[in-house]
Amino acid sequence: MKSIRVGLALATLGAACAPLGLHEPGNADAPEVVNIVMTDSSIDVRPHLVARGKVGFELVNEGLLEHALRIVGPGADEQFDGVVPGQPRRVWVKLGVGTFRIFCPDGNHADLGMSSHLDVTDEVNSFRR
Numbered sequence: 001m002k003s004i005r006v007g008l009a010l011a012t013l014g015a016a017c018a019p020l021g022l023h024e025p026g027n028a029d030a031p032e033v034v035n036i037v038m039t040d041s042s043i044d045v046r047p048h049l050v051a052r053g054k055v056g057f058e059l060v061n062e063g064l065l066e067h068a069l070r071i072v073g074p075g076a077d078e079q080f081d082g083v084v085p086g087q088p089r090r091v092w093v094k095l096g097v098g099t100f101r102i103f104c105p106d107g108n109h110a111d112l113g114m115s116s117h118l119d120v121t122d123e124v125n126s127f128r129r
């Protein structure tokens, strides 16, 4: 009987997360990781919504040219140069709540499509801390 109640509680928790469009909350110590996939004319950001705090960015360059990544928003303005095709790397940035612009600052690359955004929320803190 006890295990049934726990099962229901977990199911309710899962349902509460779903409308936010968040990925699996995971365990409390698991940091958020955002996958950034660049081509020479695009930046794909997944997921588009994470919890505030220290966030990992997995940088993958699938273009032909070397690029950079700049992250600008509440409490952060960070730039990572030398993102080379075929050499993924992970960087960490502490993000506050709000909307961040994520783009390549080189030349007119942002205008060519290397520009996206990331929303950072407070909503999932109760699951993580």
Ligand SMILES: [Cu+2]
Pocket (backbone or CB within 6 Å): 066, 067, 068, 104, 105, 106, 109, 114
């Ligand atoms: Cu670029």
